[in-house]
Amino acid sequence: MSETKVEIEKVVPGGWGLARDGDGVVLVPRVVSGERVTIRRFEKYRGTRRAADFVVDEASPDRVAPDCAVHPACGGCGLLDFAPARQREAKVEMILDGLARTAKLEDLSVVEPMRFAAGDEARRRRCRLTVDGAGRVGFLGAASHDVVEHETCPALTETLNAAVGRVKAALSARVALKIRLAHDDQGHVSAALEGREAQGAARDLVAAGAVHGAVVEDDGEIVARFGDPALAGEVAPGAAGGPFGSDAATFTQASRFAGRAIAEEVLRHLSLAGFGGGPVIELFAGAGHLTFPLATVSEQVLAIEGNARAALHLRDNADRAGLEDQVRTVWGHIDGETFPNKYAELIEVLPEALVLDPPRTGTSRFDILLDTLQPDIVVLVSCDIATGARDIRLALDRGYELCRVTPIDAFARTPHVEWVASLMLPYADEDEDEDATDGDPP
Ligand SMILES: C[S@@+](CC[C@H](N)C(=O)[O-])C[C@H]1O[C@@H](n2cnc3c(N)ncnc32)[C@H](O)[C@@H]1O
Structure with missing residues (x-):
């Protein structure tokens, strides 16, 4: 098996480390500029070459142990191998690269x-859960459709983690579901489920007290509503005339x-x-x-x-x-x-x-x-x-x-x-x- 040694030149949009070898550009996941890696296997993806198997030979001093037990299997957070300041530097590199190119x-x-x-202000107040036919509840895996389960997710607020826990406990039937959860400052939790067939699950979540209210969307239309799904103050918090209303089926900032x-x-x-x-x-x-x-x-x-x-x-x-x-x-x-x-x-x-x-x-x-x-x-x-x-x-x-x-x-x-x-x-x-x-x- 031939191996290729490269140095990462920069981080480009998507969070990939860009390096070059004799055959041109290769993208390497979960690395930052200056790191040296040995690539053992390449794969082609939409015209680009990616490193499918590699080891880091010279690691950045900013590498840290991820604070999440399911990283990197979970597709939620891609930069956890680096200290927060280095994560932000990598993102600025990506922005500069995009603006230049x-x-x-x-x-x-x-x-x-x-x-x-940092802290609770930066944590997510909304998330999208996937439930698979085997009854697993979690986030989709990195570049896969597998559900990755977790005890608690460090990216979410405490209120949202608690709601995810209640949702897991309340779901008994083994049916595939997509559930969006969101909460407001009052701790009110709203759910949005996709597809008419999700009505039973939505009713169960509200009846079990896992969420305060739920809507069921089908093809962009609300077809059922249970409990009180309204959220207050997630839209334009603090702006004159508020608090403004929304729910889990509506885009609001994370x-x-x-x-x-x-x-x-x-x-x-x-x-x-x-x-x-x-x-x-x-x-x-x-x-x-x-x-x-x-x-x-x-x-x-x-x-x-x-x-x-x-x-x-x-x-x-x-x-x-x-x-x-x-x-x-x-x-x-x-x-x-x-x-x-x-x-x-x-x-x-x-x-x-x-x-x-x-x-x-x-x-x-x-x-x-x-x-x-x-x-x-x-x-x-x-x-x-x-x-x-x-x-x-x-x-x-x-x-x-x-x-x-x-x-x-x-x-x-x-x-x-x-x-x-x-x-x-x-x-x-x-x-x-x-x-x-x-x-x-x-
Ligand atoms: C990034 S969100 C921003 C929403 C709002 N500015 C905020 O901060 O909450 C983008 C919004 O565009 C809407 N949207 C997406 N594509 C659209 C289109 N082609 N025409 C009109 N609205 C669209 C989405 O429904 C979503 O509410």
Whole structure:
């Protein structure tokens, strides 16, 4: 068996260590830059070569014993072999790599230090459990569909770990299930189960007191509801008009820290870009996590969200806060291609700022959106390096300048990254003024 010795050059998006040998690039899992490894077996995955079997010959001094008994079998946290500070360094490396390669940025000094937190603030308040036909309850394994069971998960809040324990104890039937769990500051636990056939299990979970309420979703529609699944304050915590409502079937930010930091950064980026309080269009609004903070600085917010459940919470949240005149909420699919026709009537004036928080797949045809809306300022919240960097490039190609990028460690322990980036159109009249001092008569 031939072995190849390589040194890891850098960590690239997805959390892979990139190295080169005589045959080109090879990606190595769970390593950081500077480490030396011997690769014993390679595998091909979608055109890339990966190390399928390797040993670390020279380890980083930042290697630590993982604080989780089921790592690395569990697919939840990929960076546990390294101290938290080195995990964050690796993520910043990934962001810089994505911005240099995909956004083709030359000046990476626009990237600010990563914001992070420790303790309960950084732990997850929501999770997705898989139950398999053999009655195992846990998270999916790394790159597999096997369920990995755990006693308690160090990534979750105590409240969520306790709820997972109760759910395990309450589920008796051996049926395959997908269960999302989430809780709020009052310790109220909400569940969302997928598929009509999950109704019996949802009823059992509520009857056993494992959760306070549950909804059953089928094809994106709520088909049953048991107990009280409403959560209070997970959306825009602390913003005027709250607490705002949601449930486990609705997207909300995973940790209290991530929720707070993203909302704070969106407002800070707007302020530093000279936002003057004009109209904002917010796309991918969810239940209003950014909408209500935005309403504190903008005269008019138009918030669009594609998920029916989230859009319902968004509208109810705006109504209950008495913001129905200032915050216009719309349930609708967002795609740059169809946007100009679909939403033309809603857009009475062009927005001063466009704020977007798309899913990992990014914003389809962001270029058309920019051409249509022509915002002075764009604030992009991104949870995917490739699509985020692609959209930054599209904006740069349209004359926008990148003001700053703030990485946020929203998914501690994992290679997932989040950033807030702001772009603005350069002030046209500044150039004209400069010309005027260049010899033109006053
Ligand atoms: C990353 S979440 C952000 C939500 C919200 N800003 C927050 O922080 O809670 C993305 C949101 O986009 C919605 N979404 C995904 N694809 C969409 C599309 N093509 N059109 C409209 N909404 C979409 C999802 O339902 C989800 O609520």
